[in-house]
Every structure is written in C-alpha cells, then in structure tokens.
Amino acid sequence: MPLQALRFIFLILLSMTAAHAAAARDEQAVAPAPVAVVVAGYEFEPYVTASGGLTPDLVAFLNEAQTDYHFEFLQIPAQRRYRMMETGKVDAIFFEMPRWGWAESGAAVDATPVLMNDAEIFVARREQATTPGFFDFIANRRIAAVHGFHYRFAGFEADSATLNSKFNMQLVSSQSAVMRLVEAGSAEVGIVARSFLIGEMLQRPALLNAILVSPDVDQIFRLPVVVRRGGPISAEALTALFQKLHDDGRLPHFFTSRGLGPLYVWPGAAEEGRENTLTP
Numbered sequence: 001m002p003l004q005a006l007r008f009i010f011l012i013l014l015s016m017t018a019a020h021a022a023a024a025r026d027e028q029a030v031a032p033a034p035v036a037v038v039v040a041g042y043e044f045e046p047y048v049t050a051s052g053g054l055t056p057d058l059v060a061f062l063n064e065a066q067t068d069y070h071f072e073f074l075q076i077p078a079q080r081r082y083r084m085m086e087t088g089k090v091d092a093i094f095f096e097m098p099r100w101g102w103a104e105s106g107a108a109v110d111a112t113p114v115l116m117n118d119a120e121i122f123v124a125r126r127e128q129a130t131t132p133g134f135f136d137f138i139a140n141r142r143i144a145a146v147h148g149f150h151y152r153f154a155g156f157e158a159d160s161a162t163l164n165s166k167f168n169m170q171l172v173s174s175q176s177a178v179m180r181l182v183e184a185g186s187a188e189v190g191i192v193a194r195s196f197l198i199g200e201m202l203q204r205p206a207l208l209n210a211i212l213v214s215p216d217v218d219q220i221f222r223l224p225v226v227v228r229r230g231g232p233i234s235a236e237a238l239t240a241l242f243q244k245l246h247d248d249g250r251l252p253h254f255f256t257s258r259g260l261g262p263l264y265v266w267p268g269a270a271e272e273g274r275e276n277t278l279t280p
Contacts, residue, residue, distance in 0.1 A: 034070040040090040042078035045175045046199045055094045091231040095223040110235035111224040116263045118221040119194045122214035135214035144178040144187035147171040152219040
C-alpha cells in the first residue's frame with residue numbers, strides 16, 4: 001500500500017479516536033452528579049449497631065441500586081435527631097415512627113408508607129418459664145429492659161428511678177445485654193425487638209429451643225422513613241424509588257435475605273400506616 005494511503009488511513013483512525021474521546025467527555029460533562037442525602041440513625045439494634053446494622057445496609061443497597069442519589073449514613077445521638085433534622089443537617093431517618101415526638105419537635109417532616117412492622121416482645125428462658133400463664137403478670141417478674149426506652153406495660157415511663165420504684169427492673173445499655181441477663185437467669189423476662197431476636201436466632205440457632213417468646217407483645221412499631229420537608233429528596237420521590245425496587249423484587253429480597261421477610265410490609269398493609277404530612 002502506498003505511503004500516502006497509509007498516512008490517510010492513519011489520519012482517519014486518529015480523528016475517529018478523538019471524536020469518541022470528545023463524546024465521552026461531553027457525556028461526563030452533562031451527566032449530573034448524584035444528589036447527596038444524609039440518612040441519620042441512632043444506636044438501636046438491629047437497625048443501627050456498633051458494627052453496622054440494617055440502616056447502613058439499606059443505605060448501601062440504595063446506592064448500588066440507583067445513581068440519582070447518593071445516600072450517606074450518619075450516626076447521631078437519639079436526642080439530637082429532631083434538632084438536626086430541623087436545621088437541615090439530616091435529610092431522612094429510616095425505620096422511624098412518626099409518632100416518636102416528631103409532631104411536637106418543630107421539624108417539618110413527611111413520611112413514606114411503612115417499610116416494616118416490628119414489635120417489642122417478652123422473652124424468657126424455657127427452663128424458667130415452666131408454669132402456665134408465666135407471662136400473664138409481667139410486672140411481678142424480674143425484668144431486663146433497655147435504659148431510656150418507653151414500654152407500654154410501664155405506662156411509657158422512661159425515668160429509671162420511677163421504674164425501679166414500681167417494677168423489679170434491671171435497665172441495661174442494649175438488647176444484647178438484655179439477652180445475656182435472660183440467658184444467665186439473672187432476669188426472668190427480657191424485652192427486645194422482634195427484629196433483633198430474629199437476627200440473634202439466625203446467628204445462634206440454639207436460641208430457638210432455649211428461649212420462649214410470649215404470645216403477647218408490649219407494643220407494635222410501624223416503621224416508615226421520616227423525610228425532611230424541602231430537603232434533597234422528598235417523601236414522594238423516596239416512595240417512588242422504594243416502589244420501583246419493590247416491583248423488581250430487589251427490595252423484598254433485601255429484607256428476606258436478612259430473615260426479615262415476615263416484617264416487611266411495603267407498600268403498606270393499611271392506609272393508617274401511611275402517615276404523610278406530619279406537621280403543618
């Protein structure tokens with residue numbers, strides 16, 4: 001092939017390569033960066049734990065599932081969540097009951113439909129809970145519970161001094177500590193979240209035969225996502241994202257793969273679970 005023809009072919013290939021590179025640069029230039037969304041969480045097993053939890057896992061899952069938003073997890077003290085939401089430092093809190101003080105907080109928030117139904121349940125060692133009606137008189141038992149939590153059987157009282165004067169309660173820092181007291185026989189009854197107990201039994205199958213669960217629950221939690229009004233993502237947009245991931249099967253799989261399929265209720269089993277527009 002003549003040298004001039006080779007030179008011509010080389011110039012054509014070079015121009016095509018440059019055109020492709022320019023197109024790639026243009027595509028990168030026009031592609032919008034994902035919108036940052038700060039998702040807060042406070043330690044409450046299994047949602048937020050010292051080593052991770054369901055909330056950070058869901059944040060990572062959402063980032064893998066789409067590119068419009070980049071969800072960032074931020075662990076915060078529970079008592080600061082209202083102020084941080086009000087001042088815009090937090091955009092959303094996953095698995096949060098709207099009735100947990102949000103209407104009184106001053107923060108303008110909305111909520112998605114309910115993602116999960118959870119409950120606080122009573123547990124005991126099988127070898128201790130041998131009499132019929134063992135759980136009928138909880139208030140008369142030695143009880144292990146988490147400090148700062150509000151329990152229905154105790155009138156939602158959280159003051160430790162008041163609880164100790166009315167009940168034989170040992171208040172500890174976590175549900176893991178509650179289980180240790182029950183398993184050791186130091187407490188006759190423990191109060192833990194159903195989701196937490198499911199995780200414990202998956203990790204320690206022997207618990208299934210060692211622990212007895214009361215047929216009654218202390219209280220039920222209907223857990224949506226609380227979203228800051230006017231933030232980078234609206235409750236409606238997050239609902240649409242969850243719905244898409246529900247419809248293609250990825251969101252149900254996220255929960256079932258963690259043993260939480262029975263607690264997953266999206267898109268909401270009842271309209272009362274859809275508590276949108278919580279503040280004026």
